[in-house]
Amino acid sequence: MHAPAEGYEGEVGAVVFRHGVAEIEAGREVAYFRRRGYRIEEIGAEQAPKEASERPAQSAPKAEWVAYVTATTDLSEAEAANMTKTELAELAE
Structure with missing residues (x-):
């Protein structure tokens, strides 16, 4: 919900x-x-939903990266959505 x-x-x-x-x-x-x-x-x-511990592949759609980063960090979905896929991947390292 x-x-x-x-x-x-x-x-x-x-x-x-x-x-x-x-x-x-x-x-x-x-x-x-x-x-x-x-x-x-x-x-x-x-x-x-996929397990949050499964890091998306580099080629995964941005939506998967947003979901992963919001599940594994303190960023909100709106904050993550405003980032580029490259920024999300860097944040997830």
Whole structure:
């Protein structure tokens, strides 16, 4: 689930957000968050995100580098998105 405020770090009830993203299980919470503008995405087995420890190949798309850097550093997704792929790769060294 994605918070309405991009990059939000904190808690809403028992749900912890990191870089504006949190995981919740289906249930009453889903309806609560939807009513308040949170974007909910279902993640199936084939959609599961890559492990953060897997450094992308140099030829990987910039989006993979952004995801890797935001998962392994304190940069927000917005900050990483404003960097070049070369800058992201250097930061990941």
